[in-house]
Amino acid sequence: MRRYLGAFLSIVIVAAIGVSVVLLLGAAAKPLPNLNGADQGTSDTPQGTLKHVSLTLQTFPMDPYEDPDWIASNVTGKSDNGIAFPSAIGDNPDWVKYWPTTNLVVPAHALVTVTIENYDSATPLLNPYYAVPRGISGQLTVDGQAMAEEDPGAVSHTFTIHGIPSADQPYLFVSVPVLGVNSCDPTIPPDQQQGCIPVDDAGMPAHPAVTTFSFITGAPGHYIWQCFDPCGSGFNGFGGPMSTKGYMSGTLTVE
Ligand SMILES: [Cu+2]
Incomplete structure (x- = not known):
């Protein structure tokens, strides 16, 4: 017994x-917080005058909290275009990541302008399809210059929205390339490099490459978005941050 x-x-x-x-x-x-589109009033579009909102995201080669100097000069005491910056280092600090969150919320039947401030250098695309902006309204610009397409070898990430199979929501496909920063190599003297952006001791470039584009939403729906650039680890660069929600992928809720 x-x-x-x-x-x-x-x-x-x-x-x-x-x-x-x-x-x-x-x-x-x-759970990751939601980022709601910031109200920009209304704008004239090919589909008439629509509500207009904006979203600003950053992309980093690592968690910025790994670079205390960068945090001190860019985050401490400031806001991320009116919203709060993440207040602490996240999980897997060495992974590439989108900030401040990857859960995005925008209104239905609206013009959405997205700005992506990218601090990461290039990882060549495996599929040049994603070097061409698709599904956007108007032009894609990088640092204010219109780009009809990008060199697949100069891209860091993509921002690609796609649907979840459902008969109850409209089709929405938006894909843009996010141009990489041409960072200087810290192991080479600065006078032997031209046209590159200096980096600090942690490898963060002094300023980002800024990609801006807009798209138009339809009726309410739930979508997912992800990066299609092999910027992660493991097989073909599609492991780690590329296969874990919240780094190179998230949700887009149209409500
Ligand atoms: Cu990526």
Whole structure:
């Protein structure tokens, strides 16, 4: 009888450990906040006068909190275009990531202008299809210059919205290339490099390459977006931040 009691107690203890681990993991998984489009009034578009909102995102080669100098001069005491910057380092600080969140919310039947401030250098695209902006309203610009397409070798990331199979929401496909920063190589003397952006000790460039584009939303719906550039780790660069939600992918809610 005592033998059976021991086996029973062992099972209870193992089950208790298993339940505790599940509960701890659940508590540690912080949901990402939503970023709502900022009101820009109305704008004339090919589809008439529409509500206009803007979204500003950043893309980093690592968590910016790995670069205290950059945080001190760009984040401390400031806001990210009117909204709060992330206040602490995130999980997997060495991974490329979009900031301040990857859960985006915009109104239905609206013009959405997106600005992506990219601090990352290029990782050549595997598929040049994504070097051409698609599904946008008007022109894509980089640092104010219109770009009909980009060199697939000069792209850092893409911002690609696509649908979830559903008969209850309209089709929405938007894809733009995000041009990489031409960062200087810190191992080469500055006077031997031309046209590059200086980097600090942590490798962060002094200023980003700024991509801007707009698209028009239809009726309400739930979409996902992701990067299609092999900027991650593992097989073909599609592991790590490319296969974990919240770094190079997220949601777009049209409401
Ligand atoms: Cu990417």
